[in-house]
Amino acid sequence: MGTDVSGLPEGLVNLADHEAHSATVLDANAQAYFNGGAADEITLRENVLAWQRIPLWPRVLRPLAGGHTRVKLLGRTLAHPILIAPMAYQRLAHPHGELATALAAAVLGAGLVLSTQASTPLEDVAQVVLGEADRGPLWLQLYLQPDRGFTRALVQRAEAAGYEALVLTVDAPVNGARDRERRAGFTLPPGISAVNLQGLQAPAPAALRPGQSPLFDDLLTHAPSWDDVIWLREQTRLPVLLKGITHPADAKQALACGVAGLIVSNHGGRTLDTLPATATLLPAIAQAVGDALPLLVDGGIRRGTDVLKAIALGATAVLVGRPVIHGLAIAGATGVAHVIRLLRDELEIAMALSGCRTLDEASAALWSRQSG
Numbered sequence: 139m140g141t142d143v144s145g146l147p148e149g150l151v152n153l154a155d156h157e158a159h160s161a162t163v164l165d166a167n168a169q170a171y172f173n174g175g176a177a178d179e180i181t182l183r184e185n186v187l188a189w190q191r192i193p194l195w196p197r198v199l200r201p202l203a204g205g206h207t208r209v210k211l212l213g214r215t216l217a218h219p220i221l222i223a224p225m226a227y228q229r230l231a232h233p234h235g236e237l238a239t240a241l242a243a244a245v246l247g248a249g250l251v252l253s254t255q256a257s258t259p260l261e262d263v264a265q266v267v268l269g270e271a272d273r274g275p276l277w278l279q280l281y282l283q284p285d286r287g288f289t290r291a292l293v294q295r296a297e298a299a300g301y302e303a304l305v306l307t308v309d310a311p312v313n314g315a316r317d318r319e320r321r322a323g324f325t326l327p328p329g330i331s332a333v334n335l336q337g338l339q340a341p342a343p344a345a346l347r348p349g350q351s352p353l354f355d356d357l358l359t360h361a362p363s364w365d366d367v368i369w370l371r372e373q374t375r376l377p378v379l380l381k382g383i384t385h386p387a388d389a390k391q392a393l394a395c396g397v398a399g400l401i402v403s404n405h406g407g408r409t410l411d412t413l414p415a416t417a418t419l420l421p422a423i424a425q426a427v428g429d430a431l432p433l434l435v436d437g438g439i440r441r442g443t444d445v446l447k448a449i450a451l452g453a454t455a456v457l458v459g460r461p462v463i464h465g466l467a468i469a470g471a472t473g474v475a476h477v478i479r480l481l482r483d484e485l486e487i488a489m490a491l492s493g494c495r496t497l498d499e500a501s502a503a504l505w506s507r508q509s510g
């Protein structure tokens with residue numbers, strides 16, 4: 139395979155091509171971490187398949203001139219509804235890691251959610267993003283640390299650096315059973331670490347009696363609760379979104395806690411295996427929260443048609459995970475930019491061919507809305 143003028147390998151016309159090509163540049167250790175899911179990877183596969191199974195049914199001869207992909211999110215108008223999901227340790231994919239992802243996101247107007255476990259200082263990422271005129275939103279994802287003082291300091295750093303919202307991940311009080319990672323013997327290579335958590339002291343391990351569980355009687359004694367959501371809101375002037383909501387009852391409880399938005403997510407199939415696909419979960423959550431707050435969704439978004447369907451089912455915007463890593467691995471910022479560009483171009487084509495001039499009209503493109 140040759141390269142084109144931009145330095146990208148030739149022949150990458152969609153996100154699946156990026157995935158396939160990334161397997162030629164990422165080693166087995168990195169592939170196991172980035173591409174793997176939990177256990178039998180049923181949710182991982184379902185996430186992709188569920189979007190594919192939703193039929194679109196277009197109307198023709200409708201006015202399309204002046205159409206656009208703009209959406210409103212937390213008080214801003216975005217050029218398009220595609221954000222980059224928080225993903226840890228991006229320097230494992232490419233030496234430029236999160237800086238390359240951030241540059242591509244900012245130039246392409248995509249929102250960026252930086253992981254707590256990023257391998258690059260959060261201030262350096264903010265500097266790259268905030269310098270771009272047409273950038274999308276810049277948010278920081280948080281895992282609440284057992285040391286709440288450390289968490290508060292991290293929040294203060296994010297505020298000082300110019301982050302515009304906090305995304306609290308609530309679906310991973312413990313890592314999923316990552317069979318693929320364990321089989322590959324996944325380890326982080328020297329020099330790659332969660333640099334924003336430097337100085338964080340792990341709590342002293344509990345003295346367990348025989349028969350006690352290292353999980354329930356030690357690790358999970360520090361697990362976050364609904365009270366911590368309220369605690370976090372009190373620590374910051376930034377809007378707080380929850381990521382990892384899959385149940386309508388949790389969505390309603392989140393609403394009562396005063397959060398600014400929800401991300402319907404099953405962590406890309408990396409936590410609890412056999413959880414339904416997010417495309418399946420989204421409609422009931424959209425119904426539960428109505429217009430009360432913005433709803434985002436991630437998991438298995440690989441095509442512009444997937445983005446259109448997500449919006450049609452009630453999302454304001456989507457987050458994209460692994461495809462960004464594939465682009466990053468292939469060609470750094472250029473690769474990530476290409477992935478976002480492909481997805482956005484596909485979204486415009488899908489809208490035009492569905493007879494949708496704007497994303498407000500997306501739900502009309504669903505087969506189920508017209509036939510049901």
Ligand SMILES: Cc1cc2nc3c(=O)[nH]c(=O)nc-3n(C[C@H](O)[C@H](O)[C@H](O)COP(=O)(O)O)c2cc1C
Nearest residue numbers: 172223224225226253307405406437438458459460
């Ligand atoms: C390699 C990798 C690392 C991730 N790290 C985080 C993380 O640090 N915090 C988090 O909230 N979610 C994390 N996620 C989950 C993503 O934010 C997102 O929910 C998921 O990847 C979306 O699914 P997709 O990869 O099919 O697009 C990670 C996902 C991957 C693939």
Ligand SMILES: CC(C)CC(=O)C(=O)O
Nearest residue numbers: 225226255310313405408
């Ligand atoms: C370091 C991990 C906890 C980050 C994560 O959320 C993931 O790998 O899915």
